[in-house]
Amino acid sequence: MDDIKDKLTDFISTSFDELSDNDVPVFKQIKSVFNVASAGKGVIDASHDTRFEKFLAVIKNDLKRLARYPRTDTNHLELLVIKLKELMISCDYDQLELFIDENALEKKLRETESIPSESVLPKEVAHIIRDNIARIVSPEDWHKKTFEKLDDLSSVTKENIERFDKKLEWLDKRLYQLQQEMLDEGTFQEYLENKLLPQHFIHRQNRFHYLNKNIRFHGRIMEITQIERFLFCEQEVAVWAISGQGGVGKSKFVRNICERNQYFFNVVWLEKDDFTKINGITKGYKCDKPVLFVCDYADEKEKDVIELIKKMRDAQVKSRFLLLVRQKEMYERCERYAVIKEHHYYYLDGDKITPLDLSRKEYDIKLDTYKEIIEDFRAAYYNDKTLKEEDYQNILDLANKISPNNSQNQSASRCLFILLITDAILSGADKTKMDYNELLQSYFKRNQSHVEGECIDNGMHLLALATALNGLDISDSGLPEFIKEDINAINNVYTNKEKRADFLNKLSDGYFDKETNILYPIEPDIIGEFVFLWQFFDCIFDEKREKWLDHLSERFDDENDDYFTNFLIRCQANWKDKGEKLSSMINQRWEEQQDET
Numbered sequence: 001m002d003d004i005k006d007k008l009t010d011f012i013s014t015s016f017d018e019l020s021d022n023d024v025p026v027f028k029q030i031k032s033v034f035n036v037a038s039a040g041k042g043v044i045d046a047s048h049d050t051r052f053e054k055f056l057a058v059i060k061n062d063l064k065r066l067a068r069y070p071r072t073d074t075n076h077l078e079l080l081v082i083k084l085k086e087l088m089i090s091c092d093y094d095q096l097e098l099f100i101d102e103n104a105l106e107k108k109l110r111e112t113e114s115i116p117s118e119s120v121l122p123k124e125v126a127h128i129i130r131d132n133i134a135r136i137v138s139p140e141d142w143h144k145k146t147f148e149k150l151d152d153l154s155s156v157t158k159e160n161i162e163r164f165d166k167k168l169e170w171l172d173k174r175l176y177q178l179q180q181e182m183l184d185e186g187t188f189q190e191y192l193e194n195k196l197l198p199q200h201f202i203h204r205q206n207r208f209h210y211l212n213k214n215i216r217f218h219g220r221i222m223e224i225t226q227i228e229r230f231l232f233c234e235q236e237v238a239v240w241a242i243s244g245q246g247g248v249g250k251s252k253f254v255r256n257i258c259e260r261n262q263y264f265f266n267v268v269w270l271e272k273d274d275f276t277k278i279n280g281i282t283k284g285y286k287c288d289k290p291v292l293f294v295c296d297y298a299d300e301k302e303k304d305v306i307e308l309i310k311k312m313r314d315a316q317v318k319s320r321f322l323l324l325v326r327q328k329e330m331y332e333r334c335e336r337y338a339v340i341k342e343h344h345y346y347y348l349d350g351d352k353i354t355p356l357d358l359s360r361k362e363y364d365i366k367l368d369t370y371k372e373i374i375e376d377f378r379a380a381y382y383n384d385k386t387l388k389e390e391d392y393q394n395i396l397d398l399a400n401k402i403s404p405n406n407s408q409n410q411s412a413s414r415c416l417f418i419l420l421i422t423d424a425i426l427s428g429a430d431k432t433k434m435d436y437n438e439l440l441q442s443y444f445k446r447n448q449s450h451v452e453g454e455c456i457d458n459g460m461h462l463l464a465l466a467t468a469l470n471g472l473d474i475s476d477s478g479l480p481e482f483i484k485e486d487i488n489a490i491n492n493v494y495t496n497k498e499k500r501a502d503f504l505n506k507l508s509d510g511y512f513d514k515e516t517n518i519l520y521p522i523e524p525d526i527i528g529e530f531v532f533l534w535q536f537f538d539c540i541f542d543e544k545r546e547k548w549l550d551h552l553s554e555r556f557d558d559e560n561d562d563y564f565t566n567f568l569i570r571c572q573a574n575w576k577d578k579g580e581k582l583s584s585m586i587n588q589r590w591e592e593q594q595d596e597t
Contacts, residue, residue, distance in 0.1 A: 206509050207381060208419055209523055210252040214380035215419070217256040219369035226356060227257050230345050231265065231292065231320055237313050240345040241298070241323040241331040244358035246526035246574045247403075247416030250324055253358065254294055257322075265292040265320070272297070275304035285315035298323035299330035300566040306337050313343070326573050328355045364412035370396055373415060374422050382426040394431070395421050402436045404575055416524055440530045451506045453493045457539065458486035459507045464535035465548075466511075466519040467528035469555060470563040474504075475517040482547040529571045533578045553589040 206212065230240050244250045258267045266289055270278065291312070295305050305323065312319040321343075325331045334340055344352045357363070371392045378387060399417040420439055425431055429442055448456050465483060466472040472479070474487050494500035501514035511520040522528035536548065555564040568586065571579035 206511075206523065207377070207423070208416060208527065210249075210255065215252075215373060215376045217252055218372045218376075219365040220253055220256075220363075223253065223356060223358070223363065224257065224260070227322070228261065230322075230353075231257075231261060233345065235343065235345070236316070236318050237309065237321075237343045238319075238345045239309065239321040239323065239340055239343045240353065241325055241328070241334075241355035242358065243325045243328040243331060243355050245411065245414060246326060246529075246570070247414040247524060248358045248412060249415040250358055251296070252415070254322065254324060258292065258294060261292065265290050267292045267294070269294045270296065270301075270308075275301050275308065279304060279307050279311065285317055287317055290318040290320065292320045292322065295321060295323045297325075297566070299325045299334065300562070300569075302334050302337075305334070306339055309339050309343060313339070325355075326570065328357050331355050359411045361412055367393065367396060370413070370415075370418060374418065377419050377422050378426060381423070385426050387426075391425070395425065398431060398434065402434060402439060404436055416526065436530075437534075440527065441534065443527075444531065447507055447509055451503050453490075453503060455486075455490045455493045455503075456507065458489040459504060460531070460535055460539065461486045462490075462504075462519055463508050463511075463522060464532040467521040468532050468552065468564060468567050470561075471521060472519045473517055474519060480547070480551055482544065482551070525570060526574050529567070529574055529579075532567075533571060533575055533582065536582065537578060549585060549589045550593075553586050553593055556586050556590055557593070 207214070227242075230238065242250055242254060258269065261267070266287060268274075268278070268291060270293060293308065293312075295301065295308075298305050305321070309321060323331060323334070335344070346352045374387070374392060374395060378385065395418055396413060398421050399413050402421075403411075403414050403417045417436075417439075420443060421431070421434070424434065424439055424442055427446060444460070451459075462472060462474070462483070472483070479487070490500060490503070494503050497514070501512060504512035504519060505514075508519065508522065511522055512518070513520065522531055536545065540548065552564060555561065556568070558564075568579075568583050572583055573579070
């Protein structure tokens with residue numbers, strides 16, 4: 001720590017001496033950002049919480065904007081800003097405080113009237129952001145308007161919230177929403193500055209989600225080398241793909257790649273509606289560094305991906321497109337487009353490089369790496385329990401045995417199933433009787449054990465439909481009657497809104513938003529798909545199943561909404577037998593509906 005402190009102190013001191021008088025105010029502005037950062041950390045630490053990353057994400061964007069201020073020694077100041085940004089990510093936050101004068105920190109805390117009380121934390125953090133960051137951002141009107149919205153944070157402090165975690169979760173989510181609003185207008189450069197990597201606020205309760213920070217990234221050194229070779233190839237625009245079965249670890253792997261390279265690239269993670277936003281931008285394509293686009297569900301958004309590649313090519317933006325797909329055959333389908341063929345990643349001799357398929361056995365990670373992943377999980381959720389040395393190999397063998405579509409053990413192990421099995425074993429399940437049906441059903445039955453009420457089945461029906469239909473607004477009066485029946489059954493048991501929200505949140509593992517009344521699709525996808533197929537084939541019958549079929553086939557026919565169609569394709573890829581049976585039933589019902597009309 002002392003070595004890092006000395007190096008950075010020397011760097012800042014030298015930089016300060018070399019800056020001209022005209023640039024000194026800019027340097028002071030940068031230092032003021034650190035004062036704010038440290039003050040914010042002081043408030044959060046005083047409330048017994050060390051999560052500071054969201055707060056720093058806002059400050060990082062302001063540091064980037066400072067690099068565009070008028071100055072005489074452009075290169076030197078940009079180097080300074082880059083160095084400071086790197087410090088904010090790479091150093092322990094405790095080290096950050098070493099570079100801030102103690103008196104300045106105390107003054108900053110007094111200025112913001114910070115009180116180490118959890119009851120006012122959202123207000124205090126809001127004041128720090130609003131009063132100290134909003135005043136140094138560039139003066140364009142849309143920036144001002146956006147940061148004025150931060151006033152909302154001061155006035156919406158929750159009353160009746162029992163746990164500090166809930167307040168911090170609300171603050172995280174509100175800041176993320178504001179950040180997303182900044183993407184709706186402005187130039188491409190402004191989009192790059194404000195587009196964050198996927199955040200963890202909605203997935204905090206889900207221990208199996210790739211954004212779970214308790215499970216660190218381990219291994220895959222060879223694959224990282226391959227991806228980074230692609231990132232730094234000589235092509236101006238280059239396209240490549242990562243494929244792999246659901247749960248094999250694609251998203252966690254690529255998230256790690258993004259974090260490793262975000263100071264060499266503007267990193268943009270695109271999923272769902274993001275393509276519409278970015279393809280709608282028509283100006284400001286000048287970039288300070290290359291752009292790395294991670295296109296999640298690329299095979300479901302192939303036309304949007306193609307449009308974006310063309311746009312970057314025509315605007316002469318040096319860019320990399322990393323497409324995430326379930327099966328390499330899906331990427332090969334995208335290759336029929338001329339623009340993909342033109343910019344496919346290739347060797348120096350001109351031969352194209354096939355997608356990196358993480359499902360292939362040769363890319364399976366080593367047992368020691370799996371042990372590290374399992375240990376992260378155990379330490380986070382079962383710290384009072386231990387595993388024997390032979391348990392790790394047994395967990396790996398069982399995961400390979402029961403993973404769907406891997407009966408011959410020809411594919412790489414899936415990290416998701418390793419974690420699910422670890423969770424089941426540590427919670428006392430009998431591993432000798434376990435198949436994937438028992439494994440996943442027992443996971444949701446453990447969730448059900450935390451809730452009371454006679455409407456668990458109704459809740460599971462809503463979870464399944466929300467997953468297949470891209471979410472359900474349970475307050476929507478226009479929902480079909482068969483869905484309202486399940487909602488009314490829950491409302492009759494839980495007449496109190498807070499208790500109803502708590503029931504849905506515990507049952508869904510955190511996928512109900514009580515602010516919007518939206519029940520979101522269950523993630524990871526492969527678990528959500530399983531829940532739907534389980535409920536459809538094993539838990540509803542006769543007239544109710546017929547009503548589900550009618551509604552789903554109508555969604556299948558909706559030209560303006562391809563979510564369910566893509567969901568159906570994923571079910572077939574991950575859960576072959578039931579997925580194909582469901583697809584056949586939907587197609588048959590759709591044909592019957594066409595005959596009737």
